[in-house]
Amino acid sequence: MAIISADALDFWLQQLNPALSVSRTLARLVARSAVAHDTVQLTFAPNRAFRGTRPGQHINLTAEVDGRRVTRCYSVTSLPQRGRRFDLVVKRLTHGRMSSFLTQRLRIGEAVEIGAAFGEMHAAPADPTPRLLLAGGVGITPLLAQIRESAVAGFAAPTALLYWAKRRADLCFAAELEALQRQFPNFSVRFFLTQAEQPQPRISESLLLAQLPDLASRSVFACGPGGFVREAGMAAQSHALRFQSESFEPLRAAAAEGGEVVVRLARRGLDISVPRGRTLLEALEGQGVALRSGCRMGICNTCACSSLGGRTRDLRSQAISSGEPASVRLCVSAAVTDLTLDL
Amino acid sequence: METIRNDRLLSQQEVAALAEELDAIRESVLSDLGEVDARYIRRTVAGVRWLGALGRGLLFAGFFPPAFVVGTILLGLSKILENMEVAHNVMHGQYDWMGDPALRGQSYEWDIAGTSDNWRKTHNLQHHTYTNVRGMDDDLGYGLLRLFPEQRWRPYYLFQPLVAVIFAVLFEWGIAIQDLELGRYFAGRKSGAQLAHEAKPVMRKIGVQVLRDYIVFPLLAGPYFLTVLAGNAIANVIRNVWTYVVIFCGHFTAQAATFPKSVVGSESRGDWYLRQLQGSSNISGGPWLHFWTGNLSHQIEHHLYPDLPGRRYAEIAPRVREVCERYGQVYNTGSFARQFGQVVWRILRYALPNDLRLGARRRTAGA
Structure with a gap:
């Protein structure tokens, strides 16, 4: 809590430059060019929170596509010299929401959110091994x-x-x-x-x-x-x-019915097997995990937590989630695939 | 005046069928959520920020009376919009599907004296799960007012017309301390240590709000300290009174029903839907009314679907109403004047005992 919230500060900063933020790592698209069939190179100018890249590394890029935040990983093709600007190469996939968005709809000057660069596949240039x-x-x-x-x-x-x-x-x-x-x-x-x-x-x-x-x-x-x-x-x-x-790999296909999956509780550092058909709330409580919960029928949002990966089924509508990081109401959701929760 | 609802009593099969129909409406909206809703809430947030900045800016010129009046009104509107259309709806998780951390129901913090955490408990959990259940939904009179004949009368309630007005003006402070349950402390059912522990985050939040509206911004105005302070105070009161009026119209109209504790526990999803329907009331009006009430003018739809984006309520209201008609359920709606008139009537009427005949109370007590 502060006199002026970080979100409010970001709002005013972004009236000046869409990549300015006091709390998030953002990058503005500054150039886009075709490099092959259905493939473009995008040049991004990150804000000061970005720590830079090494050759062979990748960056998680998050953008809002059709109202929903989508995160995908792309490889950096540029060398780290040019300030902290970096190039990504993106191939448009037929049903790729993010790749279509990045190759066609993201406008020059607009910003996306980025994560820290990661990836270890790299050989030092001086290493003489063929x-x-x-x-x-x-x-x-x-x-x-x-x-x-x-x-x-x-x-x-x-x-x-x-x-x-x-x-x-x-x-x-x-x-x-x-x-x-x-x-x-x-x-x-x-x-x-x-x-x-x-x-x-x-x-x-x-x-x-x-x-x-x-x-x-x-x-x-x-x-x-x-x-x-x-x-x-x-x-x-x-x-x-x-x-x-x-x-x-493309996102995992919807998994089979029945059986068990492993739910990883990221903050607690626990891996717990739960049956697919049960609500996550019941299943985790059954394994002795103390969780915040309220109405236990999907109304009050008390048990909502972030899913960091893996798919869930909404037991009211039977709809299966996309697997993107999203908010999950544990009391009306069951795991479909292995799952990581921010708990 | 005690209008009794004449809802048709439904069989268990009918209740299940009703639930299915109402679920279908919910699904049709869920599957259609997307860019339009995201753009709408972003623009609304931008509206909150621009109205607030313009209002605060004009208040710095508040020595010029028209700037004072307009600045105060704009700041009040900004606070109304933030509290109702943004905060209340975001905290219900209505925009959780977007995945934007700034619009996440669990972590959003609003511009009002009470903490969001307390609100998520007293409102999202208690009020929305146990809507209008006596003894479980604290919003039934907020422990201060007697609005239904089923509440026991005490002489204190003779003052309630005055209490109700004071409560409206100070509404945000009432909300801020609602979950501290001071009544239990004074009755000796809560220890001082427990209260102090619970009060910590509340006092912290109150501190931030007081610092912002009554110290930092007035200080920035230099010699016009008191002008800005007064403008901010009035803006807060404007917001307090408006949110109070809208909320009271949502559950305390003549045809709003209350329920005994015994209904909870064995309820099916359909029973729950029915209770939401019978305990809520709408305010009819145009798009501007819906916008400035944070779409709580559609209290019925909000209680059926607390996690659907509020901007969708107007579009599904005709379908909900049609379902209600087919199942013989009263769809409680009326003009602002009609609904608020009924609320005022309840406040006045139930300040007095149910039976107004002289000596009635003694007779009942002796019986």
Whole structure:
């Protein structure tokens, strides 16, 4: 409590600049350009609360889409030099609420909320160990920052990039990558277009061994959709010096009926198994968790708490939540998937 | 005057069917929530801020009487809008679906002397769950007023017309101390240590409000300290009286029913809906009335669906009314003058004992 609340201060500050805030980390969109089919690069100018990024890191970005806050993770493609501005590359997905919003509707000058940058997949530019980078589709983005960082240092380590996409038009930054290949003998890039007129092969063990006879001496970094990363692991893991990977999965499908799920109480640091069919309030109380509650019928909002991940079912309407962080009334909600609650 | 509702008595099957129909209305709104509602509440918040800033700004020029009058009114309107359309509705969780931490029901703090935490308990929990249940819904007269014949008469109630006016003027302070239950302390049923513990957050909140309206902003006005202080005080009173009037029209009209404690516990969802319907009353009017009452002019719809955004009540009201008609339930609505007139009548009538014949009380007591 204060004479003037943080929200009120933010309101007046944002009349001047939509990214100003005394309490939140916000970033204003300053530029947007197409980099491939259905794929754009967005440049954001964050406010002073932002701590910056390292190559290969990702940022959780939160925006209000159709009235609801949606959070998605995107990889930073730019290097940290340019002040604290950063670039993200976003591919528009057919049913992607956030990706459609970012690629088409967010206007220059408008602000979104961002989290601290995170992610550990990174090799120091000075490390001389030869590298193999495997990119599946838009999985090129965290690798791109690493490539750009190595280029600044003149590619101390031999670096090979194998980059899979459907068609030529889906490739991001192909011209830049080809230019780097011409400039630096230590850097090579090869594209595989799986849906081109003459389809090129998917990732496989034999393909990797044929392309890179020295695979055993290389550190491998793979990034892409879950299926791509799994295949990359099977193809490279047993042959390479080291194997690191990151994948982005779409939201989990609605889970089966019955059975049990694990509810994680983030503040208490507890994991508790509860049956799917019971209200979260009853199920957690049954396990000895003391919770604030009131009417126990979904009216008074006393038991509402934040769900940080996982889906719930509203037992009155049977509606299943989207899995976005949201407020959940424990007395009328049951877990559908594993769940993390801010309790 | 004691108008009795002539609701049709429903069978258990009918009550269940009614619940299903009312649930369906709720679902249709829930599935339609989106950008329009989000934009609406944001604009309303912006309205609160601009009205407040303009009002406070004009009060700094309050030595010029028209600026004083307009500034005070604008600040009062800002407080009304914040308390009713924003805070009351946000604290019900009406905008929790947006996921915006600034509009989260559990953590929103409002611009009034009482704490939001106490309000969430006395209003969201006690009043909305046990609406008009005698002995459980403290809002039935707030422990100060006798509004229904079922409440026992005591000589103190002869003063209630005066008490009711004072309570209206000081309404925010009444709300602030409501949950401290001072009556229980004075009756020796609550220890001083317990009261001190409960009073801590209340005093802190009161301190912040007093500091803002009666010290910091007046000091900023320098030589016009007293002008700004007076404007702020009047703005608070404007808000107090208006919220009091709207709330009283919502539950204390002639046809509002009260219920014994025995109804609670065995209620089905349909029974609960029926009780909300029978204990609430609307004020009919246009969009401006709905807006400036925080849509509590649709008290019936609000009590059926406390967590639907208030701006949706007007749109579903015809459907609720149609359901009521089909099930033979009185849909208690009327003009502002009619509903408030009935409230005033209750305050005056129940200041006196139920049976006005001389010696009636003694006869009853002896019987």
